[in-house]
Amino acid sequence: LVSREHHLDRSVVTVAGVPFGPDTLTVIAGPCAVETPSQTLEAARLAKAAGAALLRGGAFKPRTSPYAYQGLGERGLRILADVSAETGLPVVTEVIDPAGVELVAPYADMLQIGTRNMHNFALLQEVGAAGKPVLLKRGFGATIEEWLMAAEYIAQRGNLDIVLCERGIRTFETATRNTLDISAVPVVQRLSHLPVIVDPSHSGGRRDLVLPLTRAALAVGADGVMIDVHPDPGTALCDGNQALTRVEAAEVATAVAILSPLM
Numbered sequence: 407l408v409s410r411e412h413h414l415d416r417s418v419v420t421v422a423g424v425p426f427g428p429d430t431l432t433v434i435a436g437p438c439a440v441e442t443p444s445q446t447l448e449a450a451r452l453a454k455a456a457g458a459a460l461l462r463g464g465a466f467k468p469r470t471s472p473y474a475y476q477g478l479g480e481r482g483l484r485i486l487a488d489v490s491a492e493t494g495l496p497v498v499t500e501v502i503d504p505a506g507v508e509l510v511a512p513y514a515d516m517l518q519i520g521t522r523n524m525h526n527f528a529l530l531q532e533v534g535a536a537g538k539p540v541l542l543k544r545g546f547g548a549t550i551e552e553w554l555m556a557a558e559y560i561a562q563r564g565n566l567d568i569v570l571c572e573r574g575i576r577t578f579e580t581a582t583r584n585t586l587d588i589s590a591v592p593v594v595q596r597l598s599h600l601p602v603i604v605d606p607s608h609s610g611g612r613r614d615l616v617l618p619l620t621r622a623a624l625a626v627g628a629d630g631v632m633i634d635v636h637p638d639p640g641t642a643l644c645d646g647n648q649a650l651t652r653v654e655a656a657e658v659a660t661a662v663a664i665l666s667p668l669m
């Protein structure tokens with residue numbers, strides 16, 4: 407269902423009126439995790455400075471360590487709803503288990519499946535039936551074929567509003583958190599009609615790499631990027647090292663604006 411054999415032309419997926427697909431560069435930005443109302447509102451303003459059309463933010467955080475910040479849960483979803491109402495930015499937020507879909511879906515304009523859950527087939531099927539667009543991140547140990555099959559689980563439930571997100575894979579390299587597989591973008595665009603965006607924040611795990619990786623993503627033809635921003639990265643409860651502040655967020659907006667007419 408997600409292959410170009412099934413659907414020859416590249417698809418446009420629309421999320422609360424915001425298009426993803428050919429001819430557009432769509433930016434999603436926001437805090438890695440929702441922490442407080444003011445932090446989320448400030449981050450949403452930074453997201454706008456980065457040129458974002460959608461606000462990201464995790465209320466449920468699937469962390470590698472059970473001792474790391476796990477998110478505010480439903481309270482975080484309510485904060486996202488308030489900030490969305492105030493800023494006009496639709497919400498992209500992660501759901502981490504099948505039982506959580508019923509709770510998260512009403513708050514989400516787009517449901518995010520994170521890298522650790524790409525192989526959670528029960529969850530994929532549940533979001534496939536939830537009636538909301540889905541942002542499907544690539545598993546950090548998944549091949550492109552496995553990633554597309556994960557999308558197929560969602561599509562099989564009648565939901566073809568899927569945006570794929572390359573977020574880096576695990577390699578022998580330790581200088582970056584993960585290795586951004588930049589070639590995955592054109593490879594997947596040839597195999598699948600679904601839009602493909604890149605997360606330069608989680609792949610590199612380093613603030614100084616976000617702008618160069620954004621440029622690389624856009625140059626190679628990605629349909630957008632998803633960026634972490636934070637009003638005070640030094641105090642962030644999750645992934646502060648990769649969060650952009652105002653100046654860097656504006657640089658992302660400039661990179662997108664420069665590359666948009668070249669598409």
Ligand code: PEP
Pocket residue numbers: 438464468500519520521522543573605608
């Ligand atoms: C995220 O985007 O909040 C996130 C946890 O990313 P990933 O699943 O790619 O690690």
